[in-house]
Amino acid sequence: MTQLAAALGTISPKAIAALHQQEAEAFLARRPQSCALFEQAQAHLPGGVPMHWMRDWGTPVPLVIDSARGITLTDIDGNHYRDFCLGDTGAMFGHSPAPVQRVLRDHAGDGLTAMLPGADAAVVAAHLAERFGLPYWQVTATATDANRALLRWARAIATLTDAKKDKVLVFNGCYHGTVEETMVQLHDGRTVNRPGLIGQIFNLSDSTVAIEFNDRAALSAALARGDIVVLLAEPVMTNCGMVLPDEGYWAFAQAECKKYGVLLAIDETHCISSGWAGYTGTHQLQPDFLVLGKPIAGGLCAAVYGFTAEVFAAMNRVRDQREPGHSGMGTTLAANLLTLRAMRAMLSDVMSHEAYAHMLPLAEYLADGLRALFGRHQLPWSIAQVGARCEWIFAPTVPRTGAEALAREDDHDLGAALHLALLNRGVLVTPFHHMCLVSPQTQRADIDALLNALDDCLLLLKHLSQPAG
Structure with missing residues (x-):
């Protein structure tokens, strides 16, 4: 049966x-x-x-x-x-929360996008810092873009000290938008491309390692390899069906990441349901990066990612050393004037x-x-x-x-x-x-x-x- x-x-x-x-x-x-x-x-x-x-x-x-x-x-x-x-x-x-409706009604005539910041950006960032405890923030169009950006930053930061670290660690059955590195799963103990991917020609196991959630031994073994640069995870898995962490699992995972010098990125896009400061604040997690998308602008296309002062300092060192040219991050319509106004309304008046x-x-x-x-x-x-x-x-x-x-x-x-x-x-x-x-x-x-x-x-x-x- x-x-x-x-x-x-x-x-x-x-x-x-x-x-x-x-x-x-x-x-x-x-x-x-x-x-x-x-x-x-x-x-x-x-x-x-x-x-x-x-x-x-x-x-x-x-x-x-x-x-x-x-x-x-x-x-x-x-x-x-x-x-x-x-x-x-x-x-x-x-x-259509009422505060967002008011933003659309009152400010649609004040410009939609200009590739320049409006006054709401600083207010939004300050609110995010207070809510989630991370001091620095960037805005993207989707959580997928935010996850892509933080993976690029994590790899760039790793090259400052340890070029061998270039792989992403994820959990089997994870979902972080359409980021290619996360489209993997475990099959007979091996990391393989997820079935059903359209047009995927690269072997994603070259860039990513997948392990099972709640498996402490597997986590320690993966981090001990020495080639993991960042663990990207939802604090509760939600896309393959909800998978809750064992008691004490995240305390263990955070300690292991620190032990092996691996950055921790928490994707709160679904787990913001946990409380005012998401799962991270409710359970006192201390990630290096935090991503939040979907509801943050009331249904408009927007997401954010935050990071620690230590990560920001490393980002500045990367900027000082990089060659001129496109960073590979960012879209023209991200952080536009109207979306930031809606985000401010959501954070101040709706997500209360x-x-x-x-x-x-x-x-x-x-x-x-x-x-x-x-x-x-x-x-x-x-x-x-x-x-x-x-x-x-x-x-x-x-x-x-x-x-x-x-x-x-x-x-x-x-x-x-x-x-x-x-x-x-x-x-x-x-x-x-x-x-x-x-x-x-x-x-x-x-x-x-x-x-x-x-x-x-x-x-x-x-x-x-x-x-x-």
């Missing part, structure tokens, strides 16, 4: 297929305009979408959104949804202590509600939670490593059927896993609606699993 089969209990694969078929038909019947637009869009958009992964939601046709406000999405057919995906963290504090005081208890309420629901249905499913971020897992225990999380991808059919059924009941969760975010606009009634909708889906699955007659 497979792990998934054990987790399903009395739910049969035929019932899952029947639920998916039933919900697909209902989805199409209620969304004629989305269907029509899909046919039209395919003339010029591959798959009918502007980004290819927008077809990965598992819906028969793309769900076309007309508006997104607070936590309410409305599609072009007039259907409303309680949004627990929230742009996979990009809108974690709600769609008060917001987290609302979000975190509600996320606990959601997690407790899911546990009670699965208990009533006698389903041995577990919950992983990081602050306002909550995910259910079709297994009795949460994974400890990326390999364990990736091994559970045989739950795709069940996940797809439940996501589609929840959509038809007016609830949206993150499609790639079963993750829900609680925002400052989320109310207990919204969580009750999610729990009731999921309860209805599970009851239907059980009914469909009963023998005919």
